[in-house]
Amino acid sequence: MEIKTVILAIVLAVTPAIASAASVYKWTDENGITHFGDRQPTGRKSESVNVRTGSPRSSEQQRSAQEQVQAIDDAREVQSERTNLSAAEEARQKQRTANCETAQSNLKVIDSNARIRVEDNGEQRYLAPEEIEEQRGKFQQIADDNCNPVAE
Secondary structure, eight states: OOHHHHHHHHHHHHHHHHHSSSOOEEEETTSSOOEEESSOOTTTEEEOOTTOOOOOTTTTTOOOOHHHHHHHHHHHHHHHHHHHHHHHHHHHHHHHHHHHHHHHHHHHHHOOSSSOOEEETTEEEEEOOHHHHHHHHHHHHHHHHHHSSSOO
């Protein structure tokens, strides 16, 4: 009777180890449903899951230190590019604002003055009414281009 008890105790002690050694696989079907099973599906990409922790045991998840450093460097490079792009976008926005303010200021000057004097080849002269309208059109176009929000 004592031998049966010892054998039963050994079997009960070994059973969880055997059960945890069994592989559990996780995969997703064509409908996006996640499945778990004790056999690896044929024709589908699957990963082995640690039953105790629930984390994948696939070799794809295990990266070497060199690969991790490379991934960190890549992430830093992407962040640097984003920073450079945002700085360039900020500079473009400041230039648009300056162009808008200048065009609006020039339009106010044109609208408030009957005669506009310019320097042309070192000589002072007044713009003709046609030239004033031409300048008004140019400044209005600049204002339209730079004062409105950018369409994305």
